[in-house]
Amino acid sequence: MRQEIAFVEKEELKRKPDTASLGFGKYYSDYMFVMDYHSEKGWYDPRIVPYAPLTLDPAATVFHYGQAIFEGLKAYKTPDGTIQLFRPEKNMQRLNDSCERLCMPQIDEEFLLSAIKELILTEKDWIPSEVGTSLYIRPFIFATEAYLGVRPAQEYKLLVILSPSGAYYGDQLNPVKIHVEEDYVRAVIGGVGHVKTAGNYAASLKAQEKAEANGYAQILWLDAKENKYVEEVGSMNIFFKINGEVVTPKLNGSILPGVTRDSVIELLNYWNIPVREEKISIEEIFAAHERGELEEVFGTGTAAVISPVGELNWNGRVITINDYQIGQLSQRIYDELTGIQLGKKEDPFNWTVKVAHVEV
Template sequence: MDHSIQFVEATSLKQKPSSEELGFGRFFSDYMFEMDYSAEAGWHDPRIVPYHPLTLEPSSMVFHYGQAIFEGLKAYKTKDGHIQLFRPTKNITRLNKSCERLCIPKVDEELMLKAFKELISIEKDWVPNGDGTSLYLRPFIIATEPYLGVRPAREYKLLIILSPVGAYYGDQLAPVKIYVEEHYVRAVLGGVGHVKTAGNYAASLKAQEDASAKGYAQILWLDAKENKYVEEVGSMNIFFKINGEVVTPQLNGSILDGVTRDSVIDLLKHWNVPVRETRISIKEVFEAHARGELEEVFGSGTAAVISPVGELNWNGDIITVGDQKIGPLSQRLYDAITGIQTGKVADPFDWTLDVTSVKVY
């Protein structure tokens, strides 16, 4: 397809928030990327336009049958003023995996990368430079065909919106409390747990609400079949450091293949830290704690990067981890990943993509 992207200039621009008031996902930049799909024309009319409300038919299929997928990645301002993305091609590849599972037409990966670059180039002043801040990119696709009937839609819209963000959990490295969910399940083998579709998150809200009422920041999901094997946290993959070895649940078709998860595993191997992807039960985790071998627990994800876990509650049995302080390995991983993202440390993996020099329009 034609990779040229149309640009429509805004008549006025927003006032940008300060780094101190950002939070997460509260503010949105002046422009967004938009592209449409029809069965006749395929993906067409890629454009960067002023951020605006969408007008959809009430019969649009996304409202009734849930064809909606998304991704999340970040742009960072480096110490020398450059702007760089972190592993954007991984997110684009995963977006197309979600497309395949949800029967949505795949997108051209070169065009998506170009859209990221050009949108950030236009919105470069929206990339914050405070500690722990970044510009969050949210690409997503929804089914827009006006039709009531259970089948894949024949019309879609792809959008990319931008949001300057701070730390996901406020005090980024303060250990969070996690509630092990035994009643509700997040995903099943053969389902859609391994892709980023909106329904996965809608299904998690009730359990998350219940956990929040008990004072817990997140849910730790167990497998749907035996209700005993650890899968992932609501917004993160999960890691356990047990007797010197780092263990994380293996990808099994119901766990999201996290970009930060993959980065953590690569870093641990690079440092010669033992790491294993395997099936691990919540009972094994609690038994390791009873033996004094559970050294650290931490989550990984685009939003939080590395989030240490200080407490686990499994059916009323509560354990604390690392005196509810961040562990040395969690800190090292956080420093390494954020250091690479912001250009403070060397990138031995070629993970970052400098978009500073992109010239458009």
């Protein structure tokens, strides 16, 4: 039997931020969704409450053994006032995949999605409608049991917070410079690289810091075993257009199965544009550039959607892609995906999920 979601009203609502200053992940709405778990009770006490700090025991196992996972998706407001989500069932499935890998309790995907919809309706005034903006949705689960023994926790907390956001990289379609990491690795097959656990991102910070100090926006990770095969960018999957064909690294257990990645592959197949998922080495990428066949490089992810790449630096070898201009295919994909997400283009894939209609 489905649990009722309690609601605790906030006494005073926040002032909404200026849309022009949104950036990404800087502001948070008035309310959040919370639900708790105990091994003897299951998930219980779902509620929408005022956004506020949390109180945790210093011995909470999340601090010591890192059981923490998250997801990221967005709500959009269409020109006619419809609020909609983009393939949210994929995020719910991936959240449970992360739970399974980190020995955390599974969630009822349908119930959590309904709770997210209810939270969005509560916070509908926080959804920006200007070009390039959206309401970012961050569900996350972490261990709360006070216990210092090494084993899966018996208690957890699930939260969903909302953040009105603009472009992830500022000028959304301005090609970024990417450093190919030579010293550090992101993940290994058999590890946790294929799930969204917090530790993956903590482990990437050192390399990211080094790259930014040298003027690069992101890291391109290579495989951990041979340090030669392309895997993914720090916050995105990666695609290469070579001599008319699109190539992206094949999912291998250490690469995150991105929702946007999957959508791009479906879109390219729909357009009858050749696309292959396969192991591809960084040497092959640089060789394609030398032959004049590397036409476009772009990253894909929920936050950025499509991020064109203008430069790759590998062991001091620097190549420029498409003269630092966004490629025609990258632009077409971006226009199509954002058009579907914003309700401006037809959705032949049934990717969008309607939440509600509001007055515009």
